[in-house]
Amino acid sequence: MPVRITHEDFDAGREIATLRGSDARVGAVASFIGTVRDVNDAAPVSTMTLEHYPGMTEKALADIVAEARARFDIIDALVIHRVGELRPADQIVLVAVTSAHRGDAFDACRFVMDYLKTRAPFWKREQTPAGARWVDARTSDDEAAARWQK
Amino acid sequence: MPDFHSPVTAAVTVKLVYLARLRDAFGKSGESLTLDAAPTVGDVIAALRARGDPWARELAAGRPIRVAVNHELAAAGASLRDGDEVALLPPVTGG
Numbered sequence: 001m002p003v004r005i006t007h008e009d010f011d012a013g014r015e016i017a018t019l020r021g022s023d024a025r026v027g028a029v030a031s032f033i034g035t036v037r038d039v040n041d042a043a044p045v046s047t048m049t050l051e052h053y054p055g056m057t058e059k060a061l062a063d064i065v066a067e068a069r070a071r072f073d074i075i076d077a078l079v080i081h082r083v084g085e086l087r088p089a090d091q092i093v094l095v096a097v098t099s100a101h102r103g104d105a106f107d108a109c110r111f112v113m114d115y116l117k118t119r120a121p122f123w124k125r126e127q128t129p130a131g132a133r134w135v136d137a138r139t140s141d142d143e144a145a146a147r148w149q150k
Numbered sequence: 151m152p153d154f155h156s157p158v159t160a161a162v163t164v165k166l167v168y169l170a171r172l173r174d175a176f177g178k179s180g181e182s183l184t185l186d187a188a189p190t191v192g193d194v195i196a197a198l199r200a201r202g203d204p205w206a207r208e209l210a211a212g213r214p215i216r217v218a219v220n221h222e223l224a225a226a227g228a229s230l231r232d233g234d235e236v237a238l239l240p241p242v243t244g245g
Contacts, residue, residue, distance in 0.1 A: 034245050050244065053169055053237060056221035081244060093245050113245060121218075122244025123170035134171040137214070137241030 002077055003061040005052060007084040009091060016096050019078045023098070026075055030105035031096040032113050038088035040135065043128040050083045050092065053121040057081075064115045071148075072108040074099045079112060081122065111148055118145040162189050164230055167237035172215070175204045185230070191217050192226035194236055214241050 012033055020026050036048050065077050080094040095112045099105035124135040167180045185193055195217070198205045209215060217224050218237040230236065 051170055052244075053167070053218075053221075053239070056218055056237065059221050117245040118242065120244050121169070121239055121242055123240065124243045125170070134174075134240070135243040137243055 002065050002079065003058060004078075004080045005057060005061075006080065006082055009082070010080050010094055012091070012094050012096075015078060015080065015094060019076055019096050020098055023075065025100060026098045027100045028102040028105040029096065029098050030102070030109040031094065032109055033091055034093040034113075036086050036088050036090045036092060040126060043126075043130065045088060045126045045128055047085055047087055047127045049085045049125045049127075050081075051123045051125065052081075052083050057121045060120045061116065064112055064119065067115070068097070068108045068112050071111065072097075072099070072104040073101075074104050074108045077108065077112065079116070081116075081120070083122070114141075114144045114148060117141040160187060160232075161185065162187065162230055162232045162234075164189075164194065164232075164234045164236045166194070167235060169237060169239050171240045172208060172238050175208050183236075189230045190226065191219065191224050191228045191230065191236065194230070195226070209238075215239065216241075 012031065016029060016031055020029060038045055061079050061081070065079060068074065068077055075098045078094070078096045082092055086092060095109050097105045097108045099108065118141050126133055126135055161184050163182055163184045165180065166183050168176050168178065173179050183194065183197065185197065195209055199209050216239045218239060219228055219230065220235050
């Protein structure tokens with residue numbers, strides 16, 4: 001299962017070991033873990049709640065992984081994204097990619113994250129001393145995703 | 151007696167889904183909306199804007215709201231069928 005949305009925390013080491021298995025074609029594993037910061041836009045964050053759109057989010061992530069497979073020479077890929085209430089330092093997302101060589105593994109991992117940030121239906125709501133607020137999208141994320149369209 | 155040769159003019163009812171910030175702004179997670187025959191995504195937005203605030207404010211032209219029909223992003227001209235799930239999505243902020 002290359003895509004998983006879960007309330008539970010994940011063990012990145014175990015997930016990557018499972019992804020690699022005993023596949024001796026794999027010569028490179030690239031991974032990314034996103035975590036909760038304790039400050040965002042100059043305000044301290046005590047908790048963050050992640051919401052998704054069941055049905056569409058799974059499909060969007062699967063489409064992004066399929067697009068990565070079409071663009072890069074990779075062997076396998078995994079996306080785990082958490083939802084629900086998280087605290088600073090908690091893990092949010094894991095992307096892991098296996099490939100024969102590092103170039104495609106690095107590129108595919110970054111591509112999946114850049115597209116996930118701009119295309120996968122997730123929304124963050126932060127609890128700050130001034131109250132709860134929905135996190136605004138960043139133009140820097142749009143620019144990162146646009147890089148792959150050149 | 152009904153005229154079976156006339157064009158189909160049955161109203162279309164869609165299931166609206168409001169996500170994240172829009173659910174908070176509208177005070178509900180969704181509703182049913184019935185439209186005249188052969189509606190488009192744009193017709194849904196127009197009908198909601200016509201209610202006034204907060205709908206008009208949140209869905210004003212230029213606001214970065216995207217629409218998904220049955221879990222696929224759809225353009226304003228996309229046509230809708232009875233029973234379609236039409237979701238209004240604020241800009242995404244995952245990862």
